[in-house]
Amino acid sequence: MLITRLPVADTNKAVLDKDSALLLVSHTLAGQAKLVGCYWQTVALEDIYSEDNKLRALMRHYQCVPADVHIVPIDALTTDVPEATLLSTAVAELQAYFTDKRASFTVLMDDSFGTPFQRRVWQALSKIGYGETQSYAQIAAKIGNPKAYRAVAQANGKNPFSIIVPCHRVINSGGQLGGYTGGLDKKRYLLQLEGQRI
Structure with missing residues (x-):
């Protein structure tokens, strides 16, 4: 390692x-x-x-x-x-x-660290486009479990691939930032880097 x-x-x-x-x-x-x-x-x-x-x-x-x-x-x-x-x-x-020269990543990852539910959430996160945001509820609906938005938030926090699997692009339904294990300063910085007005 x-x-x-x-x-x-x-x-x-x-x-x-x-x-x-x-x-x-x-x-x-x-x-x-x-x-x-x-x-x-x-x-x-x-x-x-x-x-x-x-x-x-x-x-x-x-x-x-x-x-x-x-x-x-x-x-x-x-x-x-x-x-x-x-x-x-x-x-x-x-x-x-x-430096605004890349919007996606190609590096090979192993997500076996996560549970099957967490991996489904991380796969959904990977589909959120550069400069876009989605809510925890939207992710829950996309993985076929619309009432699981709190579990989605927990899985989001367990994401082992910050930025590469873009958990920073997930916000609260009301438009607030929500949480981020790296700290809200970093989440705000990443979203602003991608053109979001936060």
């Missing part, structure tokens, strides 16, 4: 904290490297094994111990290791997204 850290700065508006970053996690499954996590970093890298609950959950799911997990700086990612190549692709696509 490889991890890299992608700093995310909003130099024009200073909306985001200067230390904002995404952690990208790749793992080899059945001989193929896949992204297994992309989420906002909440702790310092030196505390990652003891403090980062999302990473610990991923490690349990993929049966990894700390010795199996390697943190690699972006500039040290090579193309001779499939997991590093995948992370390089993910970093390049995210950097293009943040």
Whole structure:
């Protein structure tokens, strides 16, 4: 399992904290490297094994111990290791997204971390277009369970692929932002980046 850290700065508006970053996690499954996590970093890298609950959950799911997990700086990612190549692709696509040059992603992901319901929600999220928003109720209706909007909100919060699976595009039925595990400042920033007036 490889991890890299992608700093995310909003130099024009200073909306985001200067230390904002995404952690990208790749793992080899059945001989193929896949992204297994992309989420906002909440702790310092030196505390990652003891403090980062999302990473610990991923490690349990993929049966990894700390010795199996390697943190690699972006500039040290090579193309001779499939997991590093995948992370390089993910970093390049995210950097293009943040500079208005990419509206969708091609990187391979493994969503087996989620329950069948969560995976249905994440698949529905992936169909929300760039610059669009939908409500939790609309997502619930799309997955065939219109009364499950609260469960959709919970599944949204468990999405392991921030930005790539665009949970930031889901808002409350009344038009309010709702929640976001990365923090509402980041959700607002992402929606504004995509042209929404929030």
